[in-house]
Amino acid sequence: MTIATTNRRFTLAHRPVGLPKRSDWDFAAEPVRAPDAGEALVEVRYLSLDPAMRGWMNEGRSYIPPVEIGAVMRAFGVGRVVESRHPDLAPGDHVSGGLGMQEYATLDGSHLTKIDLRVAPLTTYVSALGGTGMTAYFGLLDVGKPEAGQTVVVSGAAGAVGSVVGQIAKIKGCRVVGIAGGAEKCRFVVDELGFDAAIDYKAEDVRKALREHAPRGVDVYFDNVGGPILDAALTNLARHARIVLCGAISQYNSTTGVTGPSNYMSLLVTRSRMEGFVVFDYASRYPEAAREIAGWMQAGRLVSREEIVEGIETFPDALLQLFRGENNGKLILKVGADA
Amino acid sequence: MTIATTNRRFTLAHRPVGLPKRSDWDFAAEPVRAPDAGEALVEVRYLSLDPAMRGWMNEGRSYIPPVEIGAVMRAFGVGRVVESRHPDLAPGDHVSGGLGMQEYATLDGSHLTKIDLRVAPLTTYVSALGGTGMTAYFGLLDVGKPEAGQTVVVSGAAGAVGSVVGQIAKIKGCRVVGIAGGAEKCRFVVDELGFDAAIDYKAEDVRKALREHAPRGVDVYFDNVGGPILDAALTNLARHARIVLCGAISQYNSTTGVTGPSNYMSLLVTRSRMEGFVVFDYASRYPEAAREIAGWMQAGRLVSREEIVEGIETFPDALLQLFRGENNGKLILKVGADA
Secondary structure, eight states: OOOOSEEEEEEEOSOOSSSOOGGGEEEEEEEOOOOOTTEEEEEEEEEEOOTHHHHHTSOSOOSSOOOOTTSBOOOOEEEEEEEEOSTTOOTTOEEEEOOOSBSEEEEEGGGOEEOOTTTSOGGGGGTTTSHHHHHHHHIIIIIIOOOTTOEEEEESTTBHHHHHHHHHHHHTTOEEEEEESSHHHHHIIIIITOOSEEEETTTSOHHHHHHHHOTTOEEEEEESSOHHHHHHHHTTEEEEEEEEEOOOTTTTTOSSOOOOOTTTTHHHHTTOEEEEOOGGGGGGGHHHHHHHHHHHHHTTSOOOOEEEEEOGGGHHHHHHHHHTTOOSBEEEEEOSOOO | OOOOSEEEEEEEOSOOSSSOOGGGEEEEEEEOOOOOTTEEEEEEEEEEOOTHHHHHTSOSOOSSOOOOTTSBOOOOEEEEEEEEOSTTOOTTOEEEEOOOSBSEEEEEGGGOEEOOTTTSOGGGGGTTTSHHHHHHHHIIIIIIOOOTTOEEEEESTTBHHHHHHHHHHHHTTOEEEEEESSHHHHHIIIIITOOSEEEETTTSOHHHHHHHHOTTOEEEEEESSOHHHHHHHHTTEEEEEEEEEOOOTTTTTOSSOOOOOTTTTHHHHTTOEEEEOOGGGGGGGHHHHHHHHHHHHHTTSOOOOEEEEEOGGGHHHHHHHHHTTOOSBEEEEEOSOOO
16 A cells, blocks of 8 residues: 655635635645554545535634634545554545545544445445435434425425435425426436425526425425525425524625525414524434435435545635535545545 | 493504504494394403504414404403303403404404403403413423523513513523613513513613623523514524524514524524414413413512503504503503403
């Protein structure tokens, strides 16, 4: 096994205003650091690209501390152990964890999770079996609490989390309506993911379309986007509906402040709730969720759609694809050679 | 018993734009209608003045149908039966119900509830033992679910519902912070109602004051007002906090649309929920709540503070007192002679 001696990585240079620019990071090489006792050195293979990354670049209180200026950009991913001073890890092991936006990660072995390529390929561990799948699973089932026969609406339906949310809701016997941008994405969620209907927010009046596709009201609205689509969903809630706050991608790059949902008093009229969650809180139950999702995938009931972008140097541009809404399914950055 | 032959009443003439004007109603006399089989004729004594009345005047979907143009303005109140063709009601009985903004109500006897003046005086049945008390009780306890030792913040703290919410939260062992407008109201909620602290939103930075008075964060925020105060509360939630949406008095008369809470994503960061409720859903449990509230009053642990305005003809101006925030406690319109 040859170990490279340099590690190229993105460190945060500036806190962005609006959309992040390439100059908000420094991209440079440093020597690979050999592991200390308890640590492992991981060759990074695939990194998850997440809208949440934008939030991690901001200062201030959130569910996770901000990335410090000068620190390696936070990123979750998978890779292969090349050197280990942790008793549970050996060279050749495949692992997932918070590897960072870099080619090599040297970190505490207890922060890594071993993954099994006999269950699913490497990329699946950053999508349906990674944070994306966990977010969809716990957000929908634990917060949204859908019941068979109810109507579940998900925004960002063609995106990483949305595409899994809708499929799990179908498995649970719900009627599922996706909201996505463009005819091709709408076709994707209906034809390839099996949603019952899709609304193209770029071409349709979402409020009117929801009335049509959810004539008895929306029981669960899984929100990835915020903004006018959240407001449209609020106008069409069933009684005792649950709005799952997962994200607000429409607001992350706003330079004029977040626009709150002006129809929020519909929560009162319909006796509904809007609730946030953070997937890390469910860490002790990840294995349970991963087993269930893997089972659905093996049974052909759930597909993990992934789009791979190659080369760590493309990271700043690749991230912007998320905000331009260019991806179907999970956007993944391929860093090193395949396993 | 002398029965008047004319009934003066307010009927809705126009749907208001902004603050309601006197000309939005017609005030006229009509002959008193004798009860049909199953009905009772009630001499109205006290009517509840509620911010919610403003919403009932609007067209459109809500938790209750709008008051129709030409119909008697909806109002809850108490009175005395003067004539009955309902088997359970006799002249002299005191009753509560949806009597309407008028001097005499002829209505289905099954829509009336008999009340007992040995338990509490008549006015209490439109305040702590009426819809106000029921709203405070079920909103706080069933939706807010406060636990002893937690911090409960209530806006509109000197108002009808807020003043009861804070007192119940104290009884349940919570730390209670009220938000009210003006030094006198703040004195009232601390000195007379026993809240732990009060924030004068007209003189203080609410966000900063909340950080000071709720250093471990707000566990339950009972919202009667919406607007910037809701946004301030959102910035200071404890983990797994509950925001109870009871009202949004700051928004009811807006002519430029409702302003949504721009800090709503704090629900995600803190894993919190914002939930609406409608007190009518708890009707089957009103007796249980009334028994408990009456017990607290008899034990001197809860006071029902009431402000009485006299004369049905003053209704349009009296209603505006609510929106100007002039009342401490429950604002009640006295219609007829006392019981």
